[in-house]
Amino acid sequence: MYCPKCKAEFTPGISRCPECQVALVDKLLPDPELEFVEFVSVFKTSNPALIQIIKSVLEDAGIIYAIKGQGLQSIMAIGVVQFQVPQEMADTTRELLQDLVNEEEAEIIL
Numbered sequence: 001m002y003c004p005k006c007k008a009e010f011t012p013g014i015s016r017c018p019e020c021q022v023a024l025v026d027k028l029l030p031d032p033e034l035e036f037v038e039f040v041s042v043f044k045t046s047n048p049a050l051i052q053i054i055k056s057v058l059e060d061a062g063i064i065y066a067i068k069g070q071g072l073q074s075i076m077a078i079g080v081v082q083f084q085v086p087q088e089m090a091d092t093t094r095e096l097l098q099d100l101v102n103e104e105e106a107e108i109i110l
């Protein structure tokens with residue numbers, strides 16, 4: 001038995017997760033977004049202001065994205081972050097961000 005919220009496994013006979021107070025399920029459903037979507041890098045920049053702009057551009061366009069290297073960027077405000085989007089959205093995203101590569105510290109990844 002598994003908790004659908006915290007993914008903890010429990011022995012048979014327990015029907016609720018004591019942590020989350022939700023009913024346990026027999027099987028955990030795979031998370032479709034993480035399971036089947038392959039993310040590819042489309043853009044990199046070390047400019048913190050540009051990162052915020054790109055985030056809002058992608059969110060406005062309804063594109064899901066992941067950011068690689070953000071930990072270092074948010075802690076030390078240095079380093080390069082890479083934006084990753086699902087494979088099938090990569091070309092659309094590159095076109096969308098094309099105008100932003102005029103910035104000095106930004107680059108489209110092909």
Ligand SMILES: [Zn+2]
Pocket residue numbers: 003004005006007008017018019020021
């Ligand atoms: Zn739980």
